[in-house]
Amino acid sequence: MSASPPYLQVEGLRRDFDLSRAALLRALTGEPRRILRAVDGVDFAIPRGETFGLVGESGSGKSTLAKMIVGLLPPSAGRTLIDGLDLAAPPSTAARRALRRRIQMVFQDPYASLNPRWRVGAIIAEPIGAFQLRAGRAAIAARVRELLELVGLSAADARKYPHEFSGGQRQRIAIARALASEAEFLVCDEPTSALDVSIQAQILNLLRDLQARLGITYLLITHNLAVVRFLSTRIGVMYLGRLVEIADGEALFAAPRHPYSRMLLDATPDLAMTGRGRLRIGGEPPNPLAPPAGCGFHPRCPRAQPRCRIEAPALRNGVACHDPLGAGDSVGAAR
Amino acid sequence: MTGPLLEVRDLVVDFQTRRGKLRALDGVSFSLARGETLGMVGESGAGKSLAGSAIVGLVDPPGRIAGGEIRLDGERIDRLSEAQMRAVRGRRIGIVFQDPLTSLDPLMRVGDQLVETLRAHLGLSPARARERAIAWLAEVGVAAAEQRIDSYPHEFSGGMRQRVVIALALCAEPELVIADEPTTALDVSVQAQIVDLLKTLSRRHGAAVLLITHDMGVIAEAADRVAVMYAGRIVEIGPVRDIVQAPRHPYARGLMAAIPSLHARPDRLAQMPGAMPRLSALPAGCAFAPRCPDVLGRCATERPGLELSGERGIACWRESSR
């Protein structure tokens, strides 16, 4: 890890959603408020030019976290610092603009992330115009052509509409749009989950190449462990809105310390067919509306101790567990 | 009982559109033995789901079966009337679809759906059917089955719903279960459970399974044999271990190489150029020829047939003995 200050710093981010019914109805029925705590105090940092992978299943809060980092959702608590600047509290409107330009997002669904009524050229040109990065139609058109070629499409594609392209190609267009603002930081929310395996390989390679060429920093959100392994230098595992483990990719996959990480790894199919057979995680991802007390994982954890039911473990040395796994430990039989 | 349970020979499915006729399945042949699990793997548009739909007679117009035969236990089922097909579906062939939310009737209690199926296909009395339904729910791992039987689908989580769907597919004791992307909509930890359940139950009740998915991992776990599909054709078929570890067809090789691994971090993933051709623009000869790293002259003009040698079959001129 570099010694310079991290490019992205996330401090204590929390996000609550108020799902209570209208105040009047509640007064009549005596119902309590229903608050969904989607993200419960997350801290991590990403050095410049690296990729941080955030892994989790449904209800883990990873998408909500991504939206907060990128500024689409205001946090209920905590803040995000990008190159030392806080998006929510910029020194001036111009500074906020400048910061906006540097962060962009690639969305999961290539069929919903491009406006179906706009031509591809206009879609990619929009950020260029919005941030005034080029002057004049000719210059903008030239830049659009450049970007299309950068992501492996042809300049002639600018005249077409999104529905004329396949899922993989649309994702390339989405990446081109994200790069059009000359962003340095890209949040990729499940960028390949909707794509076939062979197309996924192309897009992942593209992302890797772009990082090598342009020095972009990535925050990768995914549920696919193999994808996160390929792209990330460091990985954070989320469960019920909290980070339960952070480690370098190598270390996490060789010796996971949190029981959930270990079981997630074991639940991923083994194509090497070593005959390992998966260890089953019992139960299902819990309902974030009614999280278990203490450590959120304890109902499914074979190593749960009485302490786990009462006290939620803090993230210490990269793992949030009262009894983390050592190098040779086995997890024990699943419930 | 000799002979395969399911035999599909030269199945052809066409779609009649304004722009002409599209051939979505072009001479697909395979067989399934009793109690065996055959995986059908391929990317979107390869035709694997269509093959499953064709077997149960659920190809919607403008699609139609334009050729070939489908035999279940020796009898042809591709020419049956809708009424006859209905008797086959459920009783002899159970179906598990991808999205449990839409395969269960949201307005009917879960127990009622099971009972309806049991009574329709096995002719049980209401009381016996209910007993059997509770037993099935317990067998698929729904805790407190006696209470949950009266719940509605939306009261279950995704994984639980899929368990109910599996119960529904198996309760009439079919000989064949067709599972179309049964785990795709589920979380990884739940996927493992569902794959397990399908394997265990099919073995226990002696049902053969046609497992259709794009997820090679699921195939590696659950299938005995696998057929790899590309542009409406089977390009390679054989025992799972062989295909996964030593694929011979260039597409199958490319597909396996493109899957990122948990154990290593290469600089690049092996990628295949281009994409699967659209049905409206299928090349003459071998459909994979334009992308094939090992292409020969005849690949562009002649289409290779699926040649079987022992347990393996491959449709490739390079591997052909002719």
Added chain:
Amino acid sequence: MAPSPAGPTWRERLADNDLLASFLASPLTVAAGIVTLSALAAALGAPVLAPFDPYNPATNFLADSLTPPRFADGGDPRFLLGTDDQGRDMFSAILFGLRLSLAIGAGGVALAAALGVTLGLIAGYAGGWTDALLMRIADVQLTFPAILIALLLDGVAHAVLKASHAQGSAFGVLVLAIGLSFWVQYARTVRAATRVEKNRDYVQAARLIGLGPLRILARHILPNVLGPVLVLATVNLALAILTEATLSFLGVGLPPTEPSLGALVRIGQNFLFSGEWWIVTFPSATLATLILAVNILGDWLRVALNPRLK
């Protein structure tokens, strides 16, 4: 057919167009299209096509009033469809009346659409109190039928404007009345569609570029919610023409010297049973045919633009 590498030409796009194909597939729809286009052409070309000017009392043939159509007994070769009690040539009156009906109908629908779409976009995007307020206003609006609004506006116009101006304001009153009665459907449809589009990723992407809500609404969301609006407008047009006819029939709105089709029907109704059948028949037939044609078009559009019915 693989599209050319430079993207499909407009000819290819047209040939491939589902909308056009579905239009041409149904003879009824094509017939309706032809009728509507003819009506439009007739209305636009009325000054040229009409042999006489029915709105100038000076040129009316009082002496020749109540003449039957040319092809009937006692007809006059000058008057294709006969004359009414004021001596107006029916054919000319129908052409000009068509013009008025279409203009008022289209004007009313345009106003309703503009108002409704704008309010719907705002309500859908803003949500919260703004949405609730606008929707309650819409609900209240729905309790007032077009006729009541027209009467109200007419009365106000007469009271506020001088007598000479009041005559000319009839057009405006009618357009306003129709617009104010019909905007709610547009607002509701657009609001629902906006609420869906608002959460889609391409809108989030626009927010990430720092675009303000107004620009997002106008440039991103509006094009995607216009589909149902088009269908509504077509169906509404028929209703608007009918409403105008009703209002004119009731005597509200246009002065008797400038009758629309509806007014002609009113006039003619008095003479139906005394034997002068042509005064009511031809305007009614024209009205009915036009409304039917527009309705059929609206129906086709609704089916054609609905992805789920495909």
